[in-house]
Amino acid sequence: MLSIENMSVNYGAIQAVRDLSVVVYEGEVVTLIGANGAGKTTTLRAVSRLLKPVAGRITFMGRDITRLPADEAVKLGIAQSPEGRQVLARQSVQDNLELGGYTRSNAEVKADIDRMYGRFPRLGERRSQMAGTLSGGEQQMLAIGRALMSRPKLLLLDEPSLGLAPIIVREIFDIIRELNAQGVTILLVEQNARLAMQSSHRTYVLDAGQLTLQGNSAELVSDERVLQAYLGG
Numbered sequence: 001m002l003s004i005e006n007m008s009v010n011y012g013a014i015q016a017v018r019d020l021s022v023v024v025y026e027g028e029v030v031t032l033i034g035a036n037g038a039g040k041t042t043t044l045r046a047v048s049r050l051l052k053p054v055a056g057r058i059t060f061m062g063r064d065i066t067r068l069p070a071d072e073a074v075k076l077g078i079a080q081s082p083e084g085r086q087v088l089a090r091q092s093v094q095d096n097l098e099l100g101g102y103t104r105s106n107a108e109v110k111a112d113i114d115r116m117y118g119r120f121p122r123l124g125e126r127r128s129q130m131a132g133t134l135s136g137g138e139q140q141m142l143a144i145g146r147a148l149m150s151r152p153k154l155l156l157l158d159e160p161s162l163g164l165a166p167i168i169v170r171e172i173f174d175i176i177r178e179l180n181a182q183g184v185t186i187l188l189v190e191q192n193a194r195l196a197m198q199s200s201h202r203t204y205v206l207d208a209g210q211l212t213l214q215g216n217s218a219e220l221v222s223d224e225r226v227l228q229a230y231l232g233g
């Protein structure tokens with residue numbers, strides 16, 4: 001579904017990602033792990049076309065999207081739930097969801113918002129509340145719901161568990177598994193490496209912008225190098 005080939009992304013003189021190749025097959029959950037600053041967020045933002053690679057190629061469903069504008073990427077079926085959730089705090093839950101459907105017709109958006117409230121009943125109960133008044137977990141659900149409003153084929157999730165209590169983190173990961181079971185392909189960036197690997201098919205390990213390891217999550221989770229560096233030995 002997604003293929004990143006030999007991609008490099010810079011911020012001015014800083015090389016954030018170097019010669020990175022990643023593939024995501026339809027139906028998979030794929031995890032990117034790595035220390036702070038490894039280039040994980042940069043990689044997601046290049047795929048959602050918010051950042052421009054300086055080298056390499058990104059293809060999605062057979063189409064070269066390396067230079068596609070971000071809104072065209074959404075129309076093709078790529079949606080991102082950003083790090084830190086970035087819900088519009090002073091807009092209602094409903095307005096935030098509507099925003100996620102901006103590429104679609106009003107009737108489609110209305111029907112999907114009802115479905116979203118079925119999936120996330122707490123968002124339904126709080127539909128008129130300002131998003132900034134929601135708990136962290138509810139804001140994360142809203143950020144995921146907002147991304148789902150474009151009916152993505154590929155969902156990019158950046159640190160969905162960041163700052164959440166363990167019980168809420170488990171809820172978020174249950175949602176990730178459910179979405180995948182319903183056919184959404186997912187590329188996940190997570191600090192919670194163990195849980196992410198337990199919830200994904202394959203994992204790529206980045207270090208200082210480069211790929212250091214890749215493989216089946218079930219195997220990498222017990223790999224000595226991963227245990228030492230990312231799972232606390």
Ligand code: ATP
Binds near residue numbers: 016017034039041
């Ligand atoms: P984190 O877990 O901290 O989000 P990450 O693996 O997602 O880390 P990136 O955010 O992709 O890493 O950052 C990769 C590199 O690019 C780092 O060296 C970072 O300092 C640098 N960087 C990120 N954003 C910018 C920016 N807007 N301007 C300049 N440098 C940046």
